[in-house]
Amino acid sequence: MRDLSLSEKLLDWYDLHARDLPWRVSPRQRLAGVTPDPYRVWLSEIMLQQTTVAAVTPYFHDFTRRWPTVSHLANAKDSDVMAAWAGLGYYARARNLLKCARVVYSEHGGKFPASHEQLLSLPGIGPYTSAAISAIAFDLPSPVMDGNIERVTSRLFAVEAPLPKSKPILFAHVADLTPTERPGDFAQAMMDLGATICTPRSPACGICPFQEHCEGRRQGIADSLPRKLPKKPKPTRNGSLYIARRNRDGAWLLQRRPPSGLLGNMLGWPSSEWSETTPAMRPPFAGDWHRVEGEVRHTFTHFHLRLEIFITRTDTPDLLDDLEWYPPPRFSPSHLPTVMRKAFDLIRGDEMWN
Numbered sequence: 465m466r467d468l469s470l471s472e473k474l475l476d477w478y479d480l481h482a483r484d485l486p487w488r489v490s491p492r493q494r495l496a497g498v499t500p501d502p503y504r505v506w507l508s509e510i511m512l513q514q515t516t517v518a519a520v521t522p523y524f525h526d527f528t529r530r531w532p533t534v535s536h537l538a539n540a541k542d543s544d545v546m547a548a549w550a551g552l553g554y555y556a557r558a559r560n561l562l563k564c565a566r567v568v569y570s571e572h573g574g575k576f577p578a579s580h581e582q583l584l585s586l587p588g589i590g591p592y593t594s595a596a597i598s599a600i601a602f603d604l605p606s607p608v609m610d611g612n613i614e615r616v617t618s619r620l621f622a623v624e625a626p627l628p629k630s631k632p633i634l635f636a637h638v639a640d641l642t643p644t645e646r647p648g649d650f651a652q653a654m655m656d657l658g659a660t661i662c663t664p665r666s667p668a669c670g671i672c673p674f675q676e677h678c679e680g681r682r683q684g685i686a687d688s689l690p691r692k693l694p695k696k697p698k699p700t701r702n703g704s705l706y707i708a709r710r711n712r713d714g715a716w717l718l719q720r721r722p723p724s725g726l727l728g729n730m731l732g733w734p735s736s737e738w739s740e741t742t743p744a745m746r747p748p749f750a751g752d753w754h755r756v757e758g759e760v761r762h763t764f765t766h767f768h769l770r771l772e773i774f775i776t777r778t779d780t781p782d783l784l785d786d787l788e789w790y791p792p793p794r795f796s797p798s799h800l801p802t803v804m805r806k807a808f809d810l811i812r813g814d815e816m817w818n
């Protein structure tokens with residue numbers, strides 16, 4: 465019998481065990497001649513950065529129902545896209561998603577370019593995403609590296625150097641493994657293997673297609689890999705949010721955040737600065753502000769955040785330009801980013817609103 469290469473073994477496993485994902489063309493569909501839609505591949509790859517399949521799935525369905533092609537998305541209103549993205553986090557991705565859709569629409573005739581270099585020149589597409597789209601959407605043999613693939617590769621070759629220093633070594637291994645036939649399926653198979661078998665805590669080596677070749681398994685060190693340099697502890701910042709309702713119609717006072725920076729362009733409650741010392745109170749207008757019991761805690765990539773929440777009911781104070789009243793039919797907490805939604809959840813228990 466012919467000795468199968470590692471990539472052939474993995475592809476055989478994938479043909480039987482590929483996960484059913486809403487953006488994926490399955491091995492069976494590929495055989496039947498279905499080809500991937502680069503728009504869906506791109507959208508899923510952007511959404512999946514820093515997030516799980518379970519979290520992304522409802523957003524992916526919602527986006528592709530409302531904007532079925534990149535041209536539809538390019539012509540969407542910014543505020544609609546930001547509201548649809550709310551809760552998925554890392555909002556710079558949503559701003560770049562729109563920028564990228566508009567470049568593809570206006571400069572590439574609504575078609576994603578089928579080249580690693582051209583994809584890399586588009587807004588919000590870095591080396592990983594470009595490689596993933598090249599491989600999955602266009603079947604180009606670009607080595608793809610994500611967290612799952614890093615873990616599988618470091619175990620398969622027993623790479624003990626810690627991440628992120630080991631990235632070039634891992635990348636070279638993946639480049640060697642990536643086949644010219646079905647490179648897109650190979651990349652997805654590596655992701656699936658990492659997500660379902662070669663999992664972070666207890667790899668199921670007994671059912672792994674790499675088990676006979678895996679150096680990490682042979683040495684008994686698989687579950688300690690990949691090694692990682694210790695992370696710096698995150699600082700904690702403090703701040704206050706101010707939630708006001710208008711007496712006559714129950715409208716909520718919201719603020720569109722500046723276009724760049726944290727939560728850029730998202731709607732939120734008026735806020736003080738967020739700083740490591742206790743920031744000064746900065747309500748949006750003078751009024752009878754009442755502190756809500758409890759606090760909101762949230763963690764961003766680089767810091768933890770603790771927020772005190774103040775509420776008031778009011779009539780019509782003078783407001784700054786970036787503040788706007790949202791009456792109940794226009795206001796939905798689902799349009800708010802998660803940290804702002806946590807504040808909404810906290811005040812719902814306060815007697816002042818009941």
Ligand code: SF4
Pocket residue numbers: 616619620661662663667668669670672673674675676678679680681686
């Ligand atoms: Fe991971 Fe075990 Fe497979 Fe090695 S044999 S790749 S450690 S699941």
